[in-house]
Amino acid sequence: MDAGTRNRLRARLVSLRDELLTQGSMNIPPARTDVVSTPDDDEAPLTHMTQAIASNRNRERADRLEQIRDALALVDEDPEQFGLCEVCEEPIKPRRLELMPWVVLCVACQEKHEHEHRSPGSRKHLGDFQ
Template sequence: MTQAQREKLKQKLLALHAELTGKTPARIEPNRTDDARVGGDEDEQPLNEMMQAIASNRNRNMDGVLQRVLKALGKLRDDPDSYGECEECGDEIPLGRMEAMPYVEFCVNCQGQKDAPKGGPTRRKLTDYT
């Protein structure tokens, strides 16, 4: 990776950092209010619970991405030559993947292995039981 490519990705990381730190966490409203018990629509409770779950998940995901952005910025500062290398196998991560996610830590193959189900396939064929 060239110095110009690294600088372009650093600018993307800094913009992403500014965006993530500028956002306030999604507010998670209480499940029920006193107004809902008195005459509110009880059909709203499942929707409210779903919205709480979505907001909680979004906050958790934003925190995870922010940590990865900080890690990538640290790597660019401390060891710029290793930025863009897979942390698992050491191969260079393709530039297109780096441009899409400048905080990416693994190449496609290693990420696929990390995301694969543990313990092998869980489905069985009908003939396995006879």
């Protein structure tokens, strides 16, 4: 990868990191607003679902921030390794890096990894989204 492309991807990573940091975490609403009242039976499932969604988004946001920080560290500390698959050491396709500059696996290795860690019944493949 040439230095210009690497610098452009680094700038994109910084922009994505800053955007995630600016957004902050989602607030997780409490199940009840006061200690004395009991939750409304109709409202409880919605509150639980809202809490689960907020919690999942916060976890995904934290995971993405960590991936972006790792990618930035790689660009700064070992720029020649940035853009190479961690498993097969082949270059990751430019289009993939443009869309997700934090990725560390090429499509083939990502599919293999997902296949090994897929829950039963899941049929989606990374190649379905290219």
